[in-house]
Amino acid sequence: MSTAGTGTAGTGTAGTGTAGTADTAADAGGGETLYLEPRLEERPAALLTTGAAFLHTLVDALGSPLNVVLPGQIAENAERFRAVFRRHRLTGRVFFAHKANRSSALVRRLVTTDAALDAASLGEMQHALASGWTGDRIMTTGPKDPEFLWLALRAGAVVNVDGPGELERAAELVRAYGLPRCRVVLRLSGFETSGTTLLSRRSRFGTPARSLKHLLDTADRYRDAVEPIGVGYHLDTTSLDEKAAALEGCLTAMEEMRVRGFSPRAVDVGGGFGVNYLAHADQWSRYTTALTRAVMGERPPLTWDGHGYGLRMENGTVKGALGLYPAHRPLAGAGYLDELLSRPAAGLGGRPLGTLLLESLHELYVEPGRALVDQCGITLGRVLEVRATDTGAHLVRLAMNAGDVGLEDHGVLVDPVLLPRDIGDGGGAGAGHAAVHLMGNLCLESDLITRRTVHLPRLPRPGDLLAFPNTAGYCMDFGATHAQRQPVARRVAVEREGESWHWCLDEQYWPITRPGGQRT
Structure with a gap:
């Protein structure tokens, strides 16, 4: 495996919404901030914090989108x-x-x-x-x-x-x-x-x-x-x-x-x-309740074009069924x-x-599939463009498309983690809340990375990374295509040894140790 960056604790920032700090902040429509904070176990959490600079180096070298697996x-x-x-x-x-x-x-x-x-x-x-x-x-x-x-x-x-x-x-x-x-x-x-x-x-x-x-x-x-x-x-x-x-x-x-x-x-x-995707049960309950209220017209929309994830209003009554994976x-x-x-x-x-x-x-x-690769993968996408809309939410275009990160295709709603390009650029909850729509790189109206409005601790900037956690189970490559000749994500295997992160291309990984103690 190659080594890229030592990533000592405290150098990187993994910005997500945290319960109790910004949940009461105003969103673009005047309601509460609806974070859906990902559940992260020790390996992926460490990679997104101590390894933030390391991940930027990998995307610089191998392009966006990039899939990272943790063997x-x-x-x-x-x-x-x-x-x-x-x-x-x-x-x-x-x-x-x-x-x-x-x-x-x-x-x-x-x-x-x-x-x-x-x-x-x-x-x-x-x-x-x-x-x-x-x-x-x-x-x-x-x-x-x-x-x-x-x-x-x-x-x-x-x-x-x-x-x-x-x-x-x-x-x-x-x-x-x-x-x-x-x-x-x-x-x-x-x-x-x-x-x-x-x-x-x-x-x-x-x-x-x-x-x-x-x-x-x-x-x-x-x-x-x-x-x-x-x-x-x-x-x-x-x-x-x-x-x-x-x-x-x-x-x-x-x-x-x-x-x-x-x-x-x-x-x-x-x-x-x-798989349990979310860190907080109350965030999931709060979001699904707010979504129902939005479909009923009792609060501003939470999604692009009022998408209801299976819910709809007919003659003053909510009809349909919520077509979402129970993320918590x-x-x-x-x-x-x-x-x-x-x-x-x-x-x-x-x-x-x-x-x-x-x-x-x-x-x-x-025969577990999704459950056996729980916490085993992260998909990285680079921010290309950020622009304001007349609704107050921003459009964030990423160097990836909906086929590269199929969370919503599988009904999974979870926040990405913001990895600032400038490691010293905080990006935590104190930096200011932002409501955004995540758009893909295809010339299609339907190419939405997320249909819902996503809440981040601050507005992303071009060059930042968004890390989509826990994509290894069906959401990493199940729907990836070469549409419009856009690149499909390369994949790397990452392991931690001491304070250093080591990587190799996925196809070059073998679970053997070479002389000197370094795994291939």
């Missing part, structure tokens, strides 16, 4: 999930859902832990194998073309199958090419519950649980080619009740498999454990998994789900 953080996050396994005395695996981020550094650092990897495409499978992963530590999910499925079978990966058709295709490839028997997890959906009706979320993935018999009939015909090792689900929801019902359904399905003569051992609860989530990540395993299984005697897994000697598989 050490993903290993720490994996250990937090593993700690939950130990707490419930469960065995199993933590699979990183690779689709959450394209980074080589994160994938290569994770391979040095006891985690596993979930590949959802041929390219992700190839990337994992080239990064040091072996097939026995990989599970394949998602739609699978023949090439992807063939490589997974050749490598000996677990195949998470969606239905009878995919199971048949895998078995036929095994037979046609004389490959080893394939381990498969049967993905289910549409679980039914006893007692109070709980609507099961519709999914395009998985086989309805009521059709398990047909799926097992198919597996029975191909016993020489496939080995069903368990069942699983992946629900696109934050509801613990829905996921608990699905896990209960999987436990029932495991018994059905045993009756049919199979020997299943793993239950896969998928991902969707969530006190229960998220490994803590969410712990709560799920502690939930009583209403249809199985009311005992905790984790206890039922343990007593049945089942392994637990989890």
Whole structure:
């Protein structure tokens, strides 16, 4: 790794709104200042304070936008999930859902832990194998073309199958090419519950649980080619009740498999454990309340052109639903998994789900994506232009576009951190509040980095950086394009050694130490 700047404590300023200091200041429309301060753990917080000058040096050299990843953080996050396994005395695996981020550094650092990897495409499978992963530590999910499925079978990966058709295709490839028997997890959906009706979320993935018999009939015909090792689900929801019902359904399905003569051992609860993006619950509550009031016309707009994030006024009544990610989530990540395993299984005697897994000697598989890269990445954008508007808010144009930082595309509202170009230029709350609209570099009216009015501790100036925290989970490169031939963000891996920050290009990162103690 290269070294750029020592960044000693106290030299840089990371300016964000802080609760209790400027929350009562007037915004551009005469209301209160509505900060949404990011939650920052020790690594990213240190980088944005002691490493501010270092980050300016990186953007000077590599351009804006720039993605920064913190490989050490993903290993720490994996250990937090593993700690939950130990707490419930469960065995199993933590699979990183690779689709959450394209980074080589994160994938290569994770391979040095006891985690596993979930590949959802041929390219992700190839990337994992080239990064040091072996097939026995990989599970394949998602739609699978023949090439992807063939490589997974050749490598000996677990195949998470969606239905009878995919199971048949895998078995036929095994037979046609004389490959080893394939381990498969049967993905289910549409679980039914006893007692109070709980609507099961519709999914395009998985086989309805009521059709398990047909799926097992198919597996029975191909016993020489496939080995069903368990069942699983992946629900696109934050509801613990829905996921608990699905896990209960999987436990029932495991018994059905045993009756049919199979020997299943793993239950896969998928991902969707969530991330807590914000530092203060009261700021989130205050903002969503104010947004509703703005849609109702009871206070000035909080967004560009009165965008309501799913809310609208019809005949004097607020209609629609707030289409935002719950940015402040006190229960998220490994803590969410712990709560799920502690939930009583209403249809199985009311005992905790984790206890039922343990007593049945089942392994637990989890597939966190966003939660495993929590706090692992920051996206930097340079301020190009600042100009006033007739509404009182300023337009701030950045050397990036909405595709480079997809926080709002995923419904995540969180403030960027202001990194002044002049390190001695305070930039804290005492420097004066500013309400701004963040605009991208595309020649499109729709290219808004944020639709909402963002509140900063002072007005940015050309040359300053805005650091968008916690973008590694789907918000860093998921939607990046070469539209209008604008550059896509380069990516660097950053680690701290003592008082110095070291970096290398993401693709050049390897988790090994060279003679002299410096990591590549």
